[in-house]
Amino acid sequence: MFPLTLYFTDQQVKWNAAQLWNNIPAYYCADEATMESQLTELTAQLQLPPLRALVTDDIQQGALCCPIELKDADKLTGDEQIALTSLAERLLYLPDQNSITRFIEEKLTPANGQPFFERNSTAIQQTHTWKQAIRQQRITVSIQAHNIFSQLAERFDYPFIRTTLSDTVTRLRQRIIFSDSIPQISEIPENYAYSLHLLTEGVVTAEAARIALNRYLDAIKAISAQKPHCRATPSLSVKLSALTPRFALLKAPAVIEEVTQRLLHLLILARTENITITLEAEESCHVDLTLKVFENLLRSDLCCGWGGLGVTVQAYSKRALPILGWLNFLAQELQTDIPVRLVKGGYLDTEITRARQQGLADYPVYTRTEITDLSYLICAAYLLQDQCPRLTPQFASHNSNTLGQIVTLAEQSTKPIELQQQPGLGETLLTQRQNANSAVTQRVCIIIGSQAQLPPHLYRLLHNNLSVAPTSLSVNESAEADVSAEISAAAVMIDTQSQRQQLLKKVDAFRDQQWLAAPLINGEPVRSQPPEARFSPFNLSWQTGELFPSTPDDVREAYAVTRAGFTGWNRVSLSERVTIIRHFADLLEQHREELIALCIRETGKPLRDAIDELREAVELCRLYAAQALSRLSPQQLPPIAGEKQTLRYHGRGIFVCISPWSFPLAIGTGQVVAALLAGNSVIAKPANSTPLIAYRATQLLLDAGVARDAIALLPGSSESINESLLKDFRLSGISFTGSNQSAASITRLLAQREQPQPVPLITETSGLTVMIADYTALPEQIVRDAIEAAYSGTGQRGSALRVLYLPEETAEQLESMLTGAIMTLKTGNPDEPDTDLGPVIDNHALQALHGHIEHSRIHGRLIYEGELDTQHDSGYFVAPTLIRLHSIDELSEEHFGPILHIIRYQSDNLTRILEEINRTSYGLSLNILSQDNQTIDQICNLMRPASITIRRNQSTAHTHGQRFASRGLSGTGPKAGSPDYLLGFTQQTICSSDSDDNVYRV
Template sequence: MTLDPALLEPRIRAIGEDLASRSSGMSPGLFDSRWWSQAAINLAMKDPAFKAQLFRFIDVLPSLHDDAQVVRLAEEYFGEMSAHLFGAQWGLKALASTKLGASLSGKAIRHQVEQMATSFIAGASMEQAVPALRKLWEDGRAFSVDLLGEASVSEREADGYRDRCLAALQTLGEACPGWSPAPLLERDHLGPLPRVQLSIKISALYSQLDPIDPESSYRAVAARLRPLLNLAGTLPASVIFDMEQADTKELILSIFMRLFMEEPYRTFPHAGIALQAYRTDTYDDVQRLLAWSRERLVPVTIRLVKGAYWDSDAIRYRQRGWSMPLFEHKAQTDMNYERLVRLLLEQSAVIRPAFGTHNLRSLAVVEAAAEALTLPPNAWEYQMIYGMAEPFQHAMSDRGRRLRLYAPVGELLPGMAYLVRRLLENTSNESFLRKEYVESQPLSLLLSPPEAALPSPPSSMTTAPGASSTVGAVRFVNEPVANFSRDDVRVAMAGAIDQVRKQLGQRLEVSKLNTHLPTGADVRSFNPAQPEQLVGIVQSYLPADVAGLVKVAESHAEEWKHRAVAERVAVMRKAASLMREQRWELAAWEVFEEAKPWREADADVAEAIDFLEYYAGEMEQLDPPPRLGRYPGELNELFWSPRGVTVVIAPWNFPLAIPAGMVAAALVSGNPVLFKPSERASIIGYRLAGILRQAGVPAGVLQYVPGGPDVGRELVIHASVATIAFTGSKDVGLGMVQAAAVQQAGQKFVKRVIAEMGGKNAIIVDDTADLDEAVTGVVQSCTGYAGQKCSACSRVILMDSIHDAFIQRLADAVMSLRIGAAEDPATQVGPVIDGRAQKRIREYLEIGRREGRVVVDRSMEGPGYAVGPVVIAGIEPTHRLAQEEIFGPVLAVMRASSFEQALRLANGTTYALTGGLYSRSPRHIELARQAFDVGNLYINRSTTGALVGRQPFGGHRLSGIGAKAGGEEYLKQFMVARVVSEQTLRRGFAPTL
């Protein structure tokens, strides 16, 4: 039977009115006027800025170590309002001036926030929670225990979560049998129900859970789940998979379906999974689960919720430019929820429906649909959150329905993320509880049906608008990185790797790109993960060939210079389009030539596309020439002309993006280019040059110049070369600056050197930081790209109070990383580029072993030229490990007694490229903004992954000279500015312009 929604409306309204009557006279605890939280929550609902500060303060509070720190942070977040907010009776500002006063006021603040937090938490431990759970049972309400804690950052923590789950099941299994019988809670339409239910976060069971590698993720999660299911089967207990962030949905769903088809779990009778109605694809997921459940022949629970991660998921997807898998409007989610309610109830013969909601209309919809289907009252259950919507809890119990409360158990620290989600729900403009109990909206409005159209699910090719800027007539939007949670994306990448593997070892003919041909030896490129595997061969140029190359460039300079700007711009955009078409193939070549793991290879291609598009747009802005001033009788115009022959000397660590940016900037501004890729990226360099030629760059305007350092030196000093764009080491860069400063015979201009050089980048972690985020961010920043990027974190500076705890968690996280060949999607840390790099890093490790204390040493792990990550503590400012760039996954740990000292340590090198800070102190964040002397400062995020147009990249001091790449000023470095001023007043009149 299929239900007609319109025919249900009269019963929905009648049932809703009945529920409202049953809940009248009660108020949810969060909005109880006796609470401190009521005043704070009311203010948060009126003032979005205060709401952000309040939730951030609540988030940081459990990590603060003493009461004086609590007072200080309260004043940092709330200023003069802090005394009023936390109770003027405590005399907050006056008391804070004394140690005793700080203790009193700090304890008061903690007490007030903890009172709010503990209302949502059943207990700090299972032993403490059992009495609260028993009280629920005696009141006729079942429970589902959720052990607080977000994703694990190491395998040790994942083991700890598994053990806590086992202990929780054991404790409940011993306690619950002695409770009084409750027939409503212990049987449904399909049979008996266990008294014990545990909700599990899959992300906490595997620290490296990643949709890019479903197979490894399944093996790790299943290995930790099987002991839990074995115990649950004997107690008995039901086990429910919570649904988490949007990009893990498909992975969690597949783990669920695969695990419960294993023997003996295929007959496990009390498995369940949560699904989120705010997802556009949940209807299809329910259909999949229904078909699977019929095949399995054992029913499962489907817990339908609206979803608790909308804010964070929406922001992440928009940041990445991915198509949104979520409904944009609350009314759409409500409509989808009601559609899913009807579907689940219609299929209740093969599943156990459970409806998680605190919305009066949603409750009434379930009741009306079940009534229309003539289902017995035990054929479904309601689930609500412990400490929330108490009036509706009472109403459903009073109506004789089975009600289960989602009951978090755990310490306050991991509970803060949970609490903030609850507060976001309750204070949202769309919150039903807010509408009823704060805004007192009329019942007729609260029970009215949602009015919204359900859009079609987004296609695999569409992308959502991300952060953007407007350049010229075209709005620049960053090319989205690949969403490897999508099966079609993983298949495309794997297919490209297979295709490229068949092409390895071929000779690439320079004659297809250049007219002046090389005379040097062959350059052979090998796979760093398999040093015997030949990737490709190109013939190299010799220093003696440079004069001929420059002559060709000069012969094409005038024609390209006078090519219409619109035509040069179109060529760059055509090149970007070609890159999109060849995206997977280009990424696959990087997997083999540079041993880049999948995500890193793909991100390099996306950034290359960004540079082509961004500089094309920037050039459009300079054409036609801008007029300077608007004074009568004169015309002042600013013209930009190309500087002339440009040499681009590119690195191997970003073999497509960095040269694409330098070459595109030079070309689109009208210069002929001699492009010398690194010897270790000659194959990718060839493909970049080929794409630009195919896009319409004439032969001779761009010349591909593979060769060794001697060729680079000859290019730099040639008298006709006007501009040198270089990315690489400090020593080589300074040598270029010195060589370019010498005027050669016949040289008619001062050479311009644009050089991005090295870094000795530091991340400061202070005593207010979210250590989950900080550990993850430091590990990513240090080990991503095998540490082979100038922005990599090579020093972490820790405040005294968190030093030891951070190092332990950092060590565990580093030990949990997967080291391997880049072809394997499971690989997170691949090899370094070649034997020279491997040898140099290992020499530094010997220095580090003498200077400090080795905490983690995985340097001998991995295939080929691998150097696994190493962490060395006890490093002092004068040590070489604190001062010299290593260009590998080696992390020096330093200690600071104050935040000011941490800043001095961070600034205490000759470099100034990138820096990072993990802090939840507004004061520390502001100090870092002012005093952390780097070109790019990253706060509460990793220090790598700068995006074109959003985070223009580049440093100063000995980290580089020139404008930031991917920024507004970069293009102008390749041009000469000319101002033309014309007196337009003639014979007493001037044209109107």
Template structure:
């Protein structure tokens, strides 16, 4: 289920029931109880859905020993409880509900904020306690349908359940109380002495996971706000411990309201406007510490108009814009979002087979030749046909861009930013349609395609702010008698030569940086993904970019790309692709051709052969998950993907056993199916090349897994390849040195950490890398000695986010500043200094100038 997840509820249920049905049958035969646990919030709706399907299955519909866990710290707990009660009544056979507070508060809070999603849990302890009591009442009021188990060490929560049960006249021992073995022993004894039904639970299984579980419980029960800590260790008074959490919540709300009213009446702060008040997490008694932060009136007005534009991080509003934040990914655990994606597929499929011309200036140019864009999952499905640019078309496109240069560079930077952010707005409005098109044309699974769209939006928003910073002249020195201005100005025509693997994100990133800096662009997309590139050109023009400032030139490398590189009127070349092509571009761009009066600025990103070190004290669960994402997400077709795994010898066997078993769970299939994790590769040439590397891997290493695509996928005729893991691969093996760009993983054994670092650094590429370790000393050493552009610690090495992990490599992985970073736009401008002597016959008139 964790491999499928809520993005594919039907497939998840089918896969789970294959394994669960024998267990359920045996439990029914033995009269045993089966409890479905609840983990993180993203799986909540799926877990409830599976539980209901099990309970409605004719084989188990009348079985009374089925139960599920409900977490009271979720904001949705009451709604979930009501739905569960209604369903249980319809089923006719009672179910058991184990009511807990919830064990993953830190994870849920941090994860939601990192994703830009609403926090799903109550953020103050008294709110969770109050929720627990409300849900307890709901279940006890519906005792005929739900049998309640109170799993808590909080005396107030336990007493509340006991008192309610007695007041409602329920039979004795109607409520079960559950306590963890080894904790709250006096509480357990007291409950037994009072005649209550008590169940003691403890983890069962392997030692290390069990210890981890107990440590987590121990941390919860000894945290600052824990009832056990405050009651037994800190001697808090019973009156304070047993206060009604609903009353505590009410008092906290009153204090917050009073503070806000007082702040509104206070004089405006230095930044203008009334201060905003935010509360910190409250203590058990509800006392709060208010934090006052000044917010300017225009920010408050903008927030009211566009609340989604605010949030995240940043020092404050910049030039009238809100602080930057990443565009949130789509949460596919929400059914409405899945429905929108399905509807988007229908819309995109209704437009398949259309023809798309070149866009040169304000002309729509048809050509004799064409490019047919295939669906990699099903090549006989043609996404669209585009015109095929030849050298003469490239020359015309450059001429159109050159003619538009003066007007576009003269457009105030604020207006350019407004236009580009209009494009970002259009992308937000069409994000599902764009993602569906990427899925079909490029072969990306749902989440990867959605991430492509959000990254494109992020690039525009980030570079817009960068351009505003660069657009204002900087006064140097500030001495009386002269004015020195340091300025950034556009360079000229930019040729944007983009790859197919991020067909919208990278094309948008390179082109938006050029455009917002004042340079007209010629978009030369990869021939494998020209239709999504046409949609981008349309969006730019719809947003307000003049026709000549955006030209669309689909074509093959030698026919369209090479003439752009060679053109004397091209000032900037931004390229992402293979090392061979990138180095060729650098050589060609260095040649000064007749009529050329500038040195071309070349920005390249040229791939990687990325390694992850698995230290001998690594958390293997985290390490295996990180390697799976890094190596096999999008079939390994990312320049950041992991292709070398270096494992210390002491943990090697345990890691390999888990890695192989976890990889077997990955689903290979067509990109449009939500359960697909590994989609096909981009084209037949890539498929054949990867198969040759797999064949070579059998000679250079030991194959531990070659997982073939299922027959139903092969029947579609798509470009599917096996998942391949080879172990004991020598560091000088071809599969360990060359970029494969596919789901092929080389695993190497290191005798110690020194050798692991040495192997990791022994590569011409230096793009991404990572380590899984719990040793602060080794992590610190890897920070200094593992020399790559993007180094990740205890997480996957793919999925960099604009403004958070600027992306780009060292060595032969590329040139220039990292994309999505503070310096990237500087590559699309040139600097000038203007000095004016302001001394006039002994008098200086620049005292107030800047």
């Protein structure tokens, strides 16, 4: 890692392309405190002006977001105008104009008005408009939005309020969007220098990508027709993730080639018409792809020497300066000018959330606004120095102080600069500065798009670019981050090309590895039966290892050993047991490449899913270790009549842990670790399909220090050993995860036991996980979340989405989008990093899923089934499938695989479908996609799931942050990761004694 200070010295001239490129990922998640120190050092070295030192009166007067002139404003108080504008801002996040109109008509009525205002008051007060009004002292901090609306409702009737609000929404949208169609480009005033931005987000279907490409082509033609009236060469911004639905590093190099070819098609026309193209900013995980595509284009005969292809760099990225250094080298090597648009950054919330989910050591972006501002200033100074003669700086910001500093820096440079802004956001400032400095060119960013395309752009614009206060982690968030850091598994980095290649190389080293599974009793493998060859479910001719199956004799021996071992293990101090389990978590991470390879080979999970399972296993170990210290330590109870009472937890005896094949490492490890921490000895019975992972994990448990006689492993067929395993008199408890049929079988066997004492049974079983979307949810969000929830893990996870309820009004469009999104998924060899879906676990699962698909086909319910070819004949592959139902009552059981069921509903029949879902008696997980808090409240109050997620993907729940639970047909209670989970493995003792005050009483 080269220090940032070297980019401002002659040293950078000595670096070659490879060194400069490799220094970019080195800063990917650099420590923020270290980065701040480097930036501060650079500020002093470059003698940059301190922050806010350049704010002058005339700049301060440049409004960032001027008040909207409301219809009938003379009738409204200032508070009422602000409240209506804030509500209008919230409504701009709805998916289309019809949704906005319907929302206003349904909610703003005498019956619904007051409850709506009260329930949504907090959300309204979180809008940029409200915060800006407080900043400008046009409204007080203490005032509540619902009180203003109550006053409004008393002074005016609801038709007036609805009309005024509708007009406000229109005016606010016009403030941001120039027009909703490309032909209206002709209405841009003459003598404007402008950059055209089409509102296009990352697409989810190939058809949407084709439409986006054609829109860009149409835009170039429209700009060309208007170009003679422009004051400077016009520009078009292009978003790469809009040109393909699979813009992800794991899809490289195919996606790089696909996007490069589509862009070349655009660039041929753009260069012919002398229109510059600028690649828009993407999320951090897409930076490598963006830069590789840019390099491919710049090295082409079409672009080399042109100077009309530019790129956007985000200053909040810790890689910003290294990226600029690499671009500088590239420009000078190819003798080609590169326009560089410098922005602050538009995905802060997304970056923070993703980094936390992935367990990254730090964030890829700066989390404090003042540090981002500092980075922006230093990047600007780099662009303006003489050592970057071929980088053409374009500064895009709506912050008056930042722009003032940029202009002052530019006055000390010989390079002309360009300032970019959006109409309605700071144009007064830019006009003043342009008049004062002829070397400053003002370029207006013209936004073209419909209401349906506005919400993502609006969020980035208002929440990230126009923050009214420094954006940073709160004290509570920082504390939570510290706790998460203690529990989180180390990130498995694959967001840059070098990281991905390193991981794949290490995983591939285990390609020819053969693993062993056998009964493991008293720390020794037992090989009393002939071995059975084990093969990968995606390649039935590829042997993964051998299994020596367990016998009833092995069961009896396991009980004898673990019964003797229970006493000693239960006496091991809680702190020592916790230390052992934490060491085990560390060993899992030390062997992560082997365990990832084994997970892929034995279960057929694609790379991303195998990584997620390993990380979940590690986090469960650390979470339970932390919970054991807090929940299982002796607890002082309230004293009674001078007595001191202490609650103590002990192990029950021998716990049998029966784990599923769907998560053999994560769930299997979690069950065993929970039982061991509680002081029990354990007999682990893994699923017959996945014994190799269980055996390797048990070996690591022993290596970590678990007593040899405290754990036994019995792999093999359940039919041969279940009766002797579950009827043994020494059994003290069972933890089971699997199907309802297996749970019922276990219950019957327990009922046949001759022993009088009951045996605790902790179950996590099947479920029909449901997602309900209403008309206020964005279609792209529905599709992305549904595809991820239904098909990740090949649909073979308990939390996988099974049923999606769609409003009748938008169902046709959404079904088409879902079909298109499924078409982009790759089903195949999980050894290949770009695979989305692997095989199902075995032939029984294959036949059951195919039977359900054929039944749906015969009855005309099949919407779409993906295609498979002869290459899939070597394994148990089921194509991703979409099926239509009329009612959830048609599903008599869970179909554990890549099948999603769609049910349409009328919005006014929401209560009926909630009752329908409750009738299933499942209680696993429910996801709600709605922007209407009243609808969310209604669903939450009437539904009986164990877990509810709102406006986020339910399949991304992780161990220590977003826990699942279960009840009804989905299980008996606390689920993996919940605070009370460990208590189910314990028995309790209350010790009462004289209080210390009575020790010497006679």
